[in-house]
Amino acid sequence: xxxxxxxxxxxxxxxxxxxxxxxxxxxxxxxxxxxxxxxxxxxxxxxxxxxxxxxxxxxxxxxxxxxxxxxxxxxxxxxxxxxxxxxxxxxxxxxxxxxxxxxxxxxxxxxxxxxxxxxxxxxxxxxxxxxxxxxxxxxxxxxxxxxxxxxxxxxxxxxxxxxxxxxxxxxxxxxxxxxxxxxxxxxxxxxxxxxxxxxxxxxxxxxxxxxxxxxxxxxxxxxxxxxxxxxxxxxxxxxxxxxxxxxxxxxxxxxxxxxxxxxxxxxxxxxxxxxxxxxxxxxxxxxxxxxxxxxxxxxxxxxxxxxxxxxxxxxxxxxxxxxxxxxxxxxxxxxxxxxxxxxxxxxxxxxxxxxxxxxxxxxxxxxxxxxxxxxxxxxxxxxxxxxxxxxxxxxxxxxxxxxxxxxxxxxxxxxxxxxxxxxxxxxxxxxxxxxxxxx
Ligand code: AMP
Ligand code: GLY
Numbered sequence: 001x002x003x004x005x006x007x008x009x010x011x012x013x014x015x016x017x018x019x020x021x022x023x024x025x026x027x028x029x030x031x032x033x034x035x036x037x038x039x040x041x042x043x044x045x046x047x048x049x050x051x052x053x054x055x056x057x058x059x060x061x062x063x064x065x066x067x068x069x070x071x072x073x074x075x076x077x078x079x080x081x082x083x084x085x086x087x088x089x090x091x092x093x094x095x096x097x098x099x100x101x102x103x104x105x106x107x108x109x110x111x112x113x114x115x116x117x118x119x120x121x122x123x124x125x126x127x128x129x130x131x132x133x134x135x136x137x138x139x140x141x142x143x144x145x146x147x148x149x150x151x152x153x154x155x156x157x158x159x160x161x162x163x164x165x166x167x168x169x170x171x172x173x174x175x176x177x178x179x180x181x182x183x184x185x186x187x188x189x190x191x192x193x194x195x196x197x198x199x200x201x202x203x204x205x206x207x208x209x210x211x212x213x214x215x216x217x218x219x220x221x222x223x224x225x226x227x228x229x230x231x232x233x234x235x236x237x238x239x240x241x242x243x244x245x246x247x248x249x250x251x252x253x254x255x256x257x258x259x260x261x262x263x264x265x266x267x268x269x270x271x272x273x274x275x276x277x278x279x280x281x282x283x284x285x286x287x288x289x290x291x292x293x294x295x296x297x298x299x300x301x302x303x304x305x306x307x308x309x310x311x312x313x314x315x316x317x318x319x320x321x322x323x324x325x326x327x328x329x330x331x332x333x334x335x336x337x338x339x340x341x342x343x344x345x346x347x348x349x350x351x352x353x354x355x356x357x358x359x360x361x362x363x364x365x366x367x368x369x370x371x372x373x374x375x376x377x378x379x380x381x382x383x384x385x386x387x388x389x390x391x392x393x394x395x396x397x398x399x400x401x402x403x404x405x406x407x408x409x410x411x412x413x414x415x416x417x418x419x420x421x422x423x424x425x426x427x428x429x430x431x432x433x434x435x436x437x438x439x
Contacts, residue, residue, distance in 0.1 A: 001025050001026060001064040001065055002026060002028075002029070002061065002062060003019055003027070003028050003029070003063065003066070003067065004029045004030075004031060004057070004058055004063045004065070004066045005028065005030050005031075005033075005066075005067045005069065006031050006048050006054060006066065006068045006073060007068070007069025007070045008030075008032050008034045008037075008048065008371075009069065009371045010290055010291055010293075010336075010338070010369040010370065010393065010395075010396035011289070011290035011293040011294065012030065012033070012034075012037065012069040013034065013040075013370050014293045014294045014369050014396075014398075016028055016030060016037055017367065018300065019067070019304060020040050020041075021303075021304075022303050022306070023303070024303070024305045024306065025305055027042070028040060028042070029063070030042070030043045030044070031043070031044050031045075031046040031048065032045055032046060032047060032048070034371060034372065034374070034390070034391075035370050035374045035375035035388075035390065036368065036373055036375075036387070036395075038375050044057060048068075048069070048070055048072065048073050051073060051076060052081075054066075054078065055081055055082060055085060055087070058082065059085060064088060065088050065090065065308065065309065065312075066082055066087060066090065067090045067308065068089065068090065068091040069287065069288065070287065071097070071100050071286060071287050072147065074094070074097040074100075074286055074287060075097045075098070075101035075147060075286075076094065078091070079091045079092060079097075079266075080094050088309070090311065091265075092264055092265060093262070095262045096257060096263070096264045096265070096286065097286045099253075099264075099268075099286055100147070100284055100286040101147050103143050103145050103146075103152075103183050103283070104122045104145045104181055106281075106284050107122065107183055107185070108122075109253070109260075110253075110281060113252050113255070113256035113259075114252070115248070115249055116249065116277075116279065116280040116281065117185075117280050117281040117282075118141070118185040118186040118187070118188050119186045120183050120185035121184050122181060122182075122183050123166075123181065123182050123183075123184065124181050125170075126166050126167065126170040126171055129142075129166045129182055129184055130163050133166070133184060134159055134163075137159060138187075139155075139156060139158070139187040140156055140162050140184050140185065140186060141153060141155050141156065141184070142154045142162050142165035142166055142182055142184055143182060143185065144169045144178045144181075144182060145178060145179070145180065145181035145182065146175065146177060146178030146179070146181075147178055148175040148178045148179075149226075152175050152178060152179070155187065166182060188273040188275050188282070189275060189276075190274045190275040190276065191236050191273075191274045192211075192271070192272065192273055193209070193236050193237045193241070193272045194209075194210060194211070194212065194234075194237075194270065194272065194289060194292060195209065195237060195242060195245050195246075195250075195270050195272065196267060196269045196288065196292065196296070197250055197267070197268050198266075198267060198307055198311050198316060199250070199264055199265065199266070199268055199311070199316070200265050200310070200312075200315070201254055201257075201258060201263040201264050201265055202254075202316070202317070203317045204251065204254070205316060205319060205327060206242055206246065207300070207327070208232050208233050208296050208300070209233045209234040209237035209242065210230050210232035210233070210234055210292040210296050211230060211231055211232075211234040211236070211432070211433065212229075212230050213227065213228045213426060213428075213429055214228070215228070216228060216344070216345060216426075217426065218426050218427055218428045219428060223345050223346070224345070225340070225344065225345045225392075225393070226290060226392070227289070227290060227338065227393075228291075228337075228338045228393075228425070228426045229335070229336055229337045229338050229396075229425075229426055229430070230292045230295040231295050231333060231335045231404065231408075231429065231430040232295040232296045232299055232333065232334050234433065236436060241279065245270065245272060245279050249272070253268070266286065266287070266311060267286070267287055268284065269284065269286070269287065269288070270283075270284055270285075271283040271285070291336050291338055291396050294336040294369045294396040294398050295398065296334070298330070298367055299329050299330045299332065299333075299334050300327060300328075300330075301328035301329060301330055302319070302327040306319070332400045332401060332402060332407065333400070333401060333406075333430075333433070334398060334399070334400050334407060335398065335399055335401075335404070335408050335411045335429055335430045336369070336396045336411070336429070337397050337411050337412065338393050338396050339393075339396075339415065339418065339420075339423050339425045340393050340424050340425065341393075341394055342421075342422025342423075344392035344393065344424070345392060348392055349389075349422070350372075350388070350389055350390050350391070351374075351388045352388060352420040352421040353386055353387070353420060354373065354389060354394070354395070354419075355419050355420065356417045356419060357387060357418060358383070359417055360414040360417050363413075365400040365401065366397065366399050366410065368395060368397055368398070368414075369396040369398055370387075370394075370395060371391055371393040371394055371395065372392060372393055372394045373387050373389060373390055373391070373394060373395065374387065374388050374389075374390040376388060389420055394420070394423070397414050397415045398411065399411030399414060404430055404433045404434055405434055407430070408429070408430045408431070411430075412427075
């Protein structure tokens, strides 16, 4: 098979790394890809949002399967266009992708089908949003309706903070059209968890659990980022909790969509707050998480491409190697530590040479997933290439270990051997899993 993977982050590198292991695959293309992906796939210079150029490329190159990494092309309808043209593509349609591209759509769907989530109100008008916030008079969460690169959620301790968030989104329009509507919802308390599943709109198969680290600094301090590291499995997500989330949240969501003639196929990622009242939905994503994917896929022993094809063809119940609904997993825990550019998630510089990669690539149980990197040919050197930074999140250094502690130690030993000017990374990725595992 000839496979095209759309996107350029660490998630896409991990997908390609795993897809390359499938016996079904002969050749992989990546659009646009990154420096590290160039060793496993042919990178083509088409942006992930340029649906029509991607469609033209996939037709011309007789691509058998297209895999979409990021949410933007999904929410713009790439799956609808490819399907119309008779091309196989993995991911939800534009309508189904509204679960992520419109938080108002997702919340209203949850209300209609009694799916547990925080109480909320939706506003098109900033004055009414502020009146509601004042009337409630307690901490709340203000969310921009549309896509805002993971930055459109403000958890507010005071009425003033919430009013300010409404102003930023609706008056100053910091997220553009994404802030035309806002959702004001109750603040939930508890432990956060994510669950990522395959579904063909009938059958659901969960991936191993994982936990992201959203803040830039240790101990969850500082600004929110795309994700500074992840580990899998996450001890907070017990098999009982997974079962409960699937029964009370995932199946009702897919069935609810089905009642409205929306058939969800692809990956569904549910962000959960485990409250005293049970698990409640914080958000849906319609794609693999980044960097969760980097910590999950090294543990997957089942064939990812086969799972994707079965999903597209609505034959997920035929997935092989399952026991009681499980895929085949490497039991060893996995940790991914993200190395980022100085200044990220704010402004940062690019083109800093990255040192130490050849050395850590030889280390056992270590995998280096590239995100914002570029490969540059060099003459008069024993090495044909060098890598330079080309984004905020640069590398996801990933390690497997016999215990979570072992995985953490191995991964940090590798991280410490890499460097580029201004490199930043969190030193506490996975620490919480060690504490929870001990308890
Ligand atoms: P999201 O981008 O929707 O995942 O939201 C970002 C973060 O905001 C989540 O990971 C939670 O930590 C927090 N959050 C979102 N909604 C709520 C809520 N209703 N109550 C408390 N925290 C929330
Ligand atoms: N790691 C969170 C996300 O992919 O949205």
